[in-house]
Amino acid sequence: MTTRRQGPLAARIAEWRDREARLDGGGMRGRIAGLPDDLAEGGRRAAAFVTDLPACDPPPTAIAVLGMGGSAIGGDLVAAFTAGRRRLPLYVQRDYGLPAGLDDRAVVIASSYSGNTEETLAAYEAARAAGMRAIAVTTGGRLAERARELGDPVLVLPPGYPPRAALGHSFAACALVVAALDPGLDSGREAEALEEAAAALRAMAGTWLEWSAENPALALAAMFEDRFPILCAGHATAIAAARRWKAQLNENSKIPAWTSEFPEHNHNEIAGFTAGHPSLRGICIVYLETPWDHARVERRFDVVHRVLSGKVGAQRRIEAIGRSPLEGMLWLCYLGDCTSFLCSIIMGLDPTPVTAIEDLKRALEEPTW
Incomplete structure (x- = not known):
């Protein structure tokens, strides 16, 4: 440094x-420069996904985004820009469990870029055990495997990104899935808004x-x-x-x-x-x-x-x-x-590696006895 x-x-x-x-x-410069294009592409992918999403019957009472780190921030952003227009409460849960007050008519969006985030997997299993419906947003991993085993829809993100650099894809996915679930939103209009926002960002x-x-x-x-x-x-x-x-x-x-x-x-x-x-x-x-x-x-x-x-x-x-x-x-x-x-x-640092996070994950796997 x-x-x-x-x-x-x-x-x-x-x-x-x-x-x-x-x-x-x-190549973090290229990842960041590509955010506008990722947002537009992610919006198109998510729009096609929600078109085939089965209707919720009975209608959902709440939506919860389950995620950590770069896979959770999309939920924060969606909750912020849709505030005042949504009819359903939208929670963003960064934990092993579920938000208080959800009933079995709630829908969870399990967001894990790798598909192996332990907190998200635990919260997803808790939601399914409680009878909630679920949608997975991931590149694969254990989350995709379990979702397919249980018959839950899986929105597959493009691989190869550091999770935080995949914001354009994960945010667009979360935005349009929420719009498809919430009766106060229209996924078609939200998809158009994402395209317009991407165009506005390209100039920068x-x-x-x-x-x-x-x-x-x-x-x-x-x-x-x-x-x-x-x-x-x-x-x-x-x-x-x-x-x-x-x-x-x-x-x-x-x-x-x-x-x-x-x-x-x-x-x-x-x-x-x-x-x-x-x-x-x-x-x-x-x-x-x-x-x-x-x-x-x-x-x-x-x-x-x-x-x-x-x-x-x-x-x-x-x-x-x-x-x-x-x-x-x-x-x-x-x-x-x-x-x-x-x-x-x-600062004299490579922006891509997050060694401290990887070291922490390895330490958590070590025996405690």
Whole structure:
């Protein structure tokens, strides 16, 4: 890992650009640049899948997405951009069990890219044992095997991605399956919205991955070189996007990151920034704002930004661009993905391997006696 060297951003860009060819052996740049195309392709695949999906009889009372990590974030994003339009509750469960309150008319979407995520498999088995209907979203593995044994539909994702890099496919799958199940949504309209969102993102595919002093993603990545980011958001779509930023910075950049929700932040966290703790100079606060924020939340962003000026290492305000909450949410996610990639190169790290996660999995398999 490199250490920060002082100097203008422009003076270091050539060094970082040259470093990328050596570090990005897993091709993460291409994976991130391909998100718009993956989203469009994933939408078409999911649209064909839901066309053949059997009608639920009796109708579902709730939907729960079962997943972990990169296979769960799609559920968060779907829950956020469909809020206020769905008629059914939508839960995202990251655990071995099920959300409280589900009955046997609930439908679960078991999302595991590998098909071997132990928490998702356990929750899936619990759902089926409780008489719930299920749909699997995976490339294969034990999940696909069990789903086929039990007669559950399987939406097969394309293989070969790190799970977090398959967001375009897993998010589109989750979005259209939820739309097919929820009577307040229309899967055809949602599929069209995904196509439009993908087209809007394509314009940014090159811009936010450029080694350019004018690139806002690069400016953010450089700030994170020696500052831990805290991602603040108020609207549901921005809160979900902040969770994506956090995970991408953790896995791609290998740095700690946290999220914070407004207005709750103003009822506790704000107090932690006012006593001059020495660690505050190593924090960068990023405000993920949207045109759909509540007027009072907008005011809270203004006030907090002013109050914390000079108390933390850095602050940046970002407002989502898009014609709809879906487009604004994906705009924020894409900016975060690009930032995380550039940050990994600045830190001198290959963004693709997640050695700590793999080491943890192996340790969990070791005998405890």
